[in-house]
Amino acid sequence: MxxxxxxxxxxxxxxxxxxxxxxxxxxxxxxxxxxxxxxxxxxxxxxxxxxxxxxxxxxxxxxxxxxxxxxxxxxxxxxxxxxxxxxxxxxxxxxxxxxxxxxxxxxxxxxxxxxxxxxRAHLTAPxxxxxxxxxxxxxxxxxxxxxxxDLPGFSLGRIVARHGQAAALREVLLARRDLPANVHQALIRAVANALSVFVVERGRRAAGTEAGGETAPAAAAEGTGERPGIAMIGRSAPDLRAFAAGLKQRGELTPAVALRALLAGHMRMFLEMAAELTGLPTDRVAALAADRSGDAFRLLYDRIGLPCGAYIAFRSALQLVQKEAYLDDEDAAAGLQKRIAEAALQQYARLGEPAGRNPVVALLERWRHEAPLDPRTATLAA
CATH class of the missing domain: 1.25.40 (Serine Threonine Protein Phosphatase 5, Tetratricopeptide repeat)
Structure with missing residues (x-):
């Protein structure tokens, strides 16, 4: 041979x-x-x-x-x-x-x-x-x-939230003609934040600041309680994961909580909640949620143990945030909750499911008229 x-x-x-x-x-x-x-x-x-x-x-x-x-x-x-x-x-x-x-x-x-x-020449959304x-x-x-x-909108927002301080990446993103307005604004804020850090640092050097003194990044973030870059772009993932873990430990991490977070446009919070509920890494949950066919998300949905009657609501919300450049919880658009709820309600209406027969429809009707949810509060439950 x-x-x-x-x-x-x-x-x-x-x-x-x-x-x-x-x-x-x-x-x-x-x-x-x-x-x-x-x-x-x-x-x-x-x-x-x-x-x-x-x-x-x-x-x-x-x-x-x-x-x-x-x-x-x-x-x-x-x-x-x-x-x-x-x-x-x-x-x-x-x-x-x-x-x-x-x-x-x-x-x-x-x-x-x-x-x-x-x-790779062809790279899928997951x-x-x-x-x-x-x-x-x-x-x-x-x-x-x-x-x-195939880059989902919420993943583009995630890249900006994690690496918006990187000049090379900002330059490439700002040159894109298809860049959504909210991503453009977040990048401009990141540029402004980087410039402010630079100005403060130059000023301290000119004033002869001692090497052991307060650093420029800390000064730039003074009063915000956040790290530079994160303060202007989005919340840090460890904080959100710790918050989701705390809800789970207190027995408050329920399907209604996860649905409320997603319907309010807080995709990052939903991913951390799903990771806590399933035991999967957050990146694996994001990959399942990014599948545009819905088949992979169905597996995730069943593993979380979400109720059958809420699947359409979750799927409708995901289809919307897959298109939009989601920019973490602080940057969720004010009207996103209403648009997601309306999209889900339209899907239920096609199936002829009234609020009296499906409690999820009643929740969507109520949430459509409420202000967007603050993911840092403990009032997540329906």
Whole structure:
């Protein structure tokens, strides 16, 4: 068999020749020139071949296979897990890796891996949402500059909330013609905040401030109780997660609470509540909620244990915030609660469900006329 012959030959040649030979062998597989037992033999030997100690040999192997749609999924996962450039190439190019694979690699990986995933030619909303929750500035920059990404509105807002202080990312976002008005305003506030920090710091240096004195970022945030950047853009995730955890500990984290948070447009609060209720990481919850087909969210919905009669309300709310650039709780638009409630009520009306038969409809009718909810208060329950 050709694979056996290669293994015998590889022991007698230089590393450079072995790398070239491995690339040629993988190319035969990718082009379908290995058939039957030879193809199966190559797949069986691939875990060994992928551990070649010569880095260019591993790279040649991956370059030949990274675009191969017929590669078994477990082997694609194996190659994507390789260290260095070979693994990054597989993450960036392999059509075999599905959304679950990519989210798992993003969770477990470092920033170069996340940036490779963010640069894929076609990136779905669930993967983009997961990256928006955990990726650093470099990967998020790749995400917002990738023309092939399906980026949900609330995930765009999440990127701004987490990295609005990054000048390079602000510059790219402000150059986008499709940038929603509320995102543009948040970025302008971030620029103003960065300038104020710069001015204060220059002033302190000019005045000869001692090195051990109050820092410029602390001075810029004085009176706000928030960290610089966060004060002008949105609340920090740990605070919201701690708040959701506190509600759960007190037995107050109910389906009605989660529904109220989402219907009020507080997507970030809803994600943290769902993470507490399911035990899943927040980025995984965001990925499930970003699925535009609704199938993945249905799994999340059932895992949370939400009532059947409220599904339409949740789904209607998600469809709206998937389109809008949600900017965390402080930046929720005043009219968002009313628009979400009206969209959900229209869905219930098509099904002929009056308020008397479905209590969720009655709640929507009431919430449509109320002021938006403050997520920091304990009056979340219906």
């Amino acid at each position: 050709i694979v056996h012959q290669y293994l015998l030959w590889a022991k007698t040649v230089s590393e450079a020749e072995r790398a070239r030979g491995l690339g040629l062998l993988a190319g035969l597989y990718a082009r379908g020139e290995l058939r039957g037992a030879e193809r199966l033999g190559f797949e069986a030997a691939l875990p060994v071949l992928a551990q070649d100690p010569f880095a260019p040999a591993r790279l040649a192997l991956v370059e030949a296979l990274c675009r191969q749609p017929g590669l078994p999924e477990d082997l694609a996962q194996l190659l994507a897990g390789l260290d260095g450039e070979p693994g990054l190439i597989m993450l960036a190019r392999s059509p075999v890796l599905n959304d679950c694979d990519l989210v798992e690699f993003a969770e477990a990986g470092d920033e170069p891996r996340r940036a490779a995933i963010a640069a 993967v983009a949402a997961a990256l928006a929750e955990i990726a650093g500035e470099e990967a998020c920059l790749s995400l917002v500059t990738n023309p092939g990404v």
